[in-house]
Amino acid sequence: MKNIKIKIKNKKLFIGIGIAAVLLIFIIAAAVNANSSSAASSMSVFVEEARKDTIISKVNVSGVVEAKDSEIVYVNTSLKIDDILVELGDKVKKGQKIIEYDSNSMAELEIQLKEAEIALQNAELTFKSLSGADRGEILNAESSYSMAKKTLNDAETSLRQTESNIEQLKQKVKDAEQTVSNNKILFTQGAISKLELDQSINNLNEVKNQLKTEEMRVASEYLNIENAKKQKALAEYNLSTTYNKYSDSKKETEIRIQQNQVETAKMRVEALRLQRDELLSSAVSPMDGTVVEIFAESGSWISQNSPILKISNLDNLIVFVHVSEYDAPTIKPGQKVIFSGDSIGDGNVEGKVIRVAPIATNLSMGEYQEAMVEVEIEVGKNISDLKPGFTVDAEIITAERKDTVVIPLLALAEDDDGSNIVYIVKEDNTVEKRKVELGIYSDLYVEVKGVEEGEKVITNVTVQIEDGMKVKPIENMVELGE
Amino acid sequence: MEDNLNVEIAEKKSMNIFKKILFIFTSPSELLKDIMDHPKMVMPLLFSSIFLVIAQFIRMPLSHITTQRVNDAYLQYGIPIQQEAVSNSVYIFSSLISPASLILSWLTGGFVLWIFVKIFKGKSSIKQILSLYAHSYIIRYIGFLIVSPINLILNTDVVIFSPAVFLVNPSILSFTYILLSSLEFFTIWSMVIVGFGISMFNNFTKPKGLIISFLYFILTNLLIVGISMIPLYAINLLM
Numbered sequence: 001m002k003n004i005k006i007k008i009k010n011k012k013l014f015i016g017i018g019i020a021a022v023l024l025i026f027i028i029a030a031a032v033n034a035n036s037s038s039a040a041s042s043m044s045v046f047v048e049e050a051r052k053d054t055i056i057s058k059v060n061v062s063g064v065v066e067a068k069d070s071e072i073v074y075v076n077t078s079l080k081i082d083d084i085l086v087e088l089g090d091k092v093k094k095g096q097k098i099i100e101y102d103s104n105s106m107a108e109l110e111i112q113l114k115e116a117e118i119a120l121q122n123a124e125l126t127f128k129s130l131s132g133a134d135r136g137e138i139l140n141a142e143s144s145y146s147m148a149k150k151t152l153n154d155a156e157t158s159l160r161q162t163e164s165n166i167e168q169l170k171q172k173v174k175d176a177e178q179t180v181s182n183n184k185i186l187f188t189q190g191a192i193s194k195l196e197l198d199q200s201i202n203n204l205n206e207v208k209n210q211l212k213t214e215e216m217r218v219a220s221e222y223l224n225i226e227n228a229k230k231q232k233a234l235a236e237y238n239l240s241t242t243y244n245k246y247s248d249s250k251k252e253t254e255i256r257i258q259q260n261q262v263e264t265a266k267m268r269v270e271a272l273r274l275q276r277d278e279l280l281s282s283a284v285s286p287m288d289g290t291v292v293e294i295f296a297e298s299g300s301w302i303s304q305n306s307p308i309l310k311i312s313n314l315d316n317l318i319v320f321v322h323v324s325e326y327d328a329p330t331i332k333p334g335q336k337v338i339f340s341g342d343s344i345g346d347g348n349v350e351g352k353v354i355r356v357a358p359i360a361t362n363l364s365m366g367e368y369q370e371a372m373v374e375v376e377i378e379v380g381k382n383i384s385d386l387k388p389g390f391t392v393d394a395e396i397i398t399a400e401r402k403d404t405v406v407i408p409l410l411a412l413a414e415d416d417d418g419s420n421i422v423y424i425v426k427e428d429n430t431v432e433k434r435k436v437e438l439g440i441y442s443d444l445y446v447e448v449k450g451v452e453e454g455e456k457v458i459t460n461v462t463v464q465i466e467d468g469m470k471v472k473p474i475e476n477m478v479e480l481g482e
Numbered sequence: 483m484e485d486n487l488n489v490e491i492a493e494k495k496s497m498n499i500f501k502k503i504l505f506i507f508t509s510p511s512e513l514l515k516d517i518m519d520h521p522k523m524v525m526p527l528l529f530s531s532i533f534l535v536i537a538q539f540i541r542m543p544l545s546h547i548t549t550q551r552v553n554d555a556y557l558q559y560g561i562p563i564q565q566e567a568v569s570n571s572v573y574i575f576s577s578l579i580s581p582a583s584l585i586l587s588w589l590t591g592g593f594v595l596w597i598f599v600k601i602f603k604g605k606s607s608i609k610q611i612l613s614l615y616a617h618s619y620i621i622r623y624i625g626f627l628i629v630s631p632i633n634l635i636l637n638t639d640v641v642i643f644s645p646a647v648f649l650v651n652p653s654i655l656s657f658t659y660i661l662l663s664s665l666e667f668f669t670i671w672s673m674v675i676v677g678f679g680i681s682m683f684n685n686f687t688k689p690k691g692l693i694i695s696f697l698y699f700i701l702t703n704l705l706i707v708g709i710s711m712i713p714l715y716a717i718n719l720l721m
Contacts, residue, residue, distance in 0.1 A: 027632060030636055034640075
């Protein structure tokens with residue numbers, strides 16, 4: 001019994017020693033690991049190397065494709081359409097007949113036009129009869145008076161001209177007499193020949209004759225003026241007697257009213273002619289293009305100003321997009337645009353910005369309004385199956401820089417003074433706070449000055465990171481379960 | 483004669499708690515007999531709670547290490563969480579109420595263990611199983627109390643008496659670490675005692691008792707490890 005007890009005691013001792021030994025091993029292993037992982041007490045941070053790369057700044061928007069050139073064919077009167085000669089998707093040429101209107105409707109329009117023309121004629125006739133004297137008579141009297149006035153003016157002008165001529169000729173006579181007198185003296189002295197003397201005397205006589213002629217003309221000019229004055233007085237008298245036929249003021253009012261009716265009838269005729277011409281022109285295509293919408297059916301009645309069909313040029317497509325006021329300053333005409341979307345698939349469709357609206361408009365964005373600027377983008381060639389109405393995503397390339405140092409956006413932080421900073425992890429795993437200058441941004445990266453290629457920047461910046469502290473950089477993310 | 487013996491046994495008093503604490507390490511079979519005859523629960527749970535709270539207080543300076551390791555672990559999975567270590571007052575408060583979770587885990591664990599016993603056609607009462615389970619906690623939390631000063635001295639929160647201690651710089655949220663941490667020495671020891679207790683109470687062989695206890699242990703541990711991985715997998719899905 002005692003032996004058994006001793007055996008049991010020894011067994012328990014051995015078990016106890018064994019357990020203690022196992023526990024000691026665990027403790028030693030823990031001590032060893034604790035020493036080696038003392039660095040684990042420092043904060044772990046994600047880092048990424050700054051690298052040289054091409055960075056592209058983009059604005060991502062989406063919009064609906066539209067045809068650049070479209071025309072809607074309207075009808076300007078209520079009528080029936082006999083037949084629409086084209087179908088959806090048909091290509092048409094400018095001037096090609098596309099609609100057949102009901103012939104009765106056209107005939108009715110012609111009748112209305114004829115009626116208006118007759119009404120105009122009637123109005124004109126009534127106007128003439130109300131005026132009494134032929135309007136032509138009045139015009140004649142006015143014309144005669146004007147002519148008489150003109151004749152008088154001409155006669156007076158002619159007289160003045162003649163009197164002026166007389167004055168000139170008198171001076172010429174004087175000069176010629178002086179010349180003769182001088183020549184006589186010279187002849188007596190033998191300085192000139194008789195011939196020359198005779199010539200000067202002949203000249204004098206000629207000028208005197210001209211003077212006499214002009215003086216005689218003056219008398220006839222005066223007579224002409226007298227006659228013209230009489231003519232003018234007569235014409236004036238005729239005119240006033242002709243006007244006296246309109247001396248009745250009530251009749252004058254009736255004539256004015258009738259004159260207005262004539263004008264009204266003229267306008268109605270013009271309007272109907274215009275309507276007819278427009279109707280005829282709406283039956284043909286206004287442009288080269290494709291029929292994209294048909295609003296009416298053959299045999300149906302349509303009301304005035306209703307659209308019948310829409311023709312678009314599908315070779316030139318545009319996309320209208322709206323950009324926020326924050327992105328708008330970076331958008332300029334000529335910038336390249338890359339389109340993507342379900343309708344494009346894997347294809348490559350490019351375009352360019354052609355217009356940026358000068359003003360912003362407030363658009364509803366869910367529960368709030370935002371100022372947005374409209375941008376028009378022209379779709380380039382190679383548009384394959386792109387159709388108006390499709391929604392596409394557009395990347396507007398606002399800036400591009402090649403071979404420049406870039407860092408992740410997550411690495412950026414702001415210092416107390418508002419300047420941009422990054423935290424660099426040096427070779428000895430200490431942190432250096434550094435001010436940087438920023439360039440253009442992409443979705444995830446930013447161009448930076450102040451960081452060298454290959455330097456590691458911390459990408460999970462928190463308030464706990466300080467300049468000079470020790471960290472444990474992690475470059476790669478562990479997959480779950482590893 | 484036999485009746486007299488049975489009467490003697492019936493009249494034998496239940497051990498006091500201090501004797502139980504001693505016997506659980508030195509003479510487990512005697513303790514198990516006592517549990518079988520006098521299935522008590524309150525004192526074992528009370529003392530386990532005391533050990534737990536004391537150990538938590540000892541480990542208070544290590545809370546920042548645990549926080550940092552959790553941050554690092556999330557960081558490695560791409561989630562930049564930088565939470566601060568809990569304040570002392572919060573830590574003290576949570577330590578003081580930790581016995582509530584102890585009791586809850588004892589209740590649910592004990593009940594599930596009894597179900598396991600029933601599945602294997604055991605005849606022990608639920609009171610016996612709950613008492614057995616409560617006594618097993620004494621081993622666990624004494625072990626926790628022993629290891630806490632060692633953690634403090636070594637300045638590490640790794641589960642020292644588990645295979646996880648052999649991992650180098652383990653991630654606190656990795657499946658491997660969590661699984662190996664659950665195989666803690668004193669926990670396994672307590673499950674051995676539970677296995678012996680089951681075999682004694684139900685007249686099973688010792689291997690059968692151990693199978694039941696370790697089957698329970700493995701399944702519940704896998705469940706706990708799986709549940710602890712759910713947040714990470716959920717985040718991975720969202721990312």
